Amino acid sequence: MKKLAVTLITLLIACSAFAGEAPKTEEQKTLYALGLLVSRSLATFNLTPPELEIVKQALTDAASGMSPQVDLGVYSGKVQELARARRKLQGEQLAALNKGFLDEAAREKGAVRSGSGLVYLSLKEGTGTVPGPTDTVKVHYRGTLPDGREFDSSYKRGKPTELRLDGVIRCWTEGLQKMKAGGRAKLVCPSSIAYGDAGAGDLILPGAALVFEVELLEVRK
Structure with a gap:
């Protein structure tokens, strides 16, 4: 625990030394990485700037050997209660945001909403093969969050992706079977047919709706 306290105070001192500046030395970069790891444990709380200052003060006090206030x-039990309350609030806010986003997407000209909640919009009709639920497809795609932030793109990687439709999220399994090879479509996916309450990675939060623009290049039966 003492070693952790020393590490944290070192982190705080180092961060204050280049606050607002990019870390330059390897040690600064390592300490910055430590800060990123610590921040992940705080992500659940969705702290406001004033709240973050209180947390930083506690870290400084503990690392300096001061008596806790x-x-x-x-x-410690109240910390867990706060985490649960913040998670519940985030879930409620995200659910409201998703509903409005999905409803707006469904109103777009040409969009069709299925029973699963998928909003499908053809951007370019293909003329080739329609994939089946276990077929392998080659696609280019771009995935974004409702706020427009991109979380994945085969275009940026410079290479199409090949995958089986029975090995992807339900949104893709359903949506790509509405396409023909050579076509392009937008899939707006409620979380229930995307990554659900588990989320995925750092950007896709639990309960997040997702948007994919997919270009179906090839279908292999």
Whole structure:
């Protein structure tokens, strides 16, 4: 615990030394990476800037050997309560955001909403083969969040992706079977047929709706 405290105070001092600047030395970069790891453990709380200052003060006090200003035995349980409350609030806010986003997507000209909640919009009709639920397809795609942030792109990698339709999220399994080779479409996916409450990676939060623009290049039966 003492080693952790020393590491954290070193981190705080180092961060204050180049606040607002990019880390330059290997040690600064390593400490910055440590800060990123610590921030992941705080992500659940969705802290405001003033709240983050309180957390930083606690880190500084503990690392400096000062007596804590609260009884950790009493408040450790309250930390878990706060985490649960913040997760619930985030879920409610995200659900409301997703509903509005999906409803708006469904109103787009030409869009069709299926029983699963998938909103499908053909951007270019293909003339080739329609894939089946176990076929292998070659696609180019771009995935974004409702706020427009991109989380994945085969275009940026410079290479199409090959995959089986029975090995992907349900949104893709359903959506690509509405396409023909040579076509391009937008799939707006509710979380229930995307990554659900598990999320994926750092950007796709639990319960997140997703948008994919998919170009179906080839179908292999």
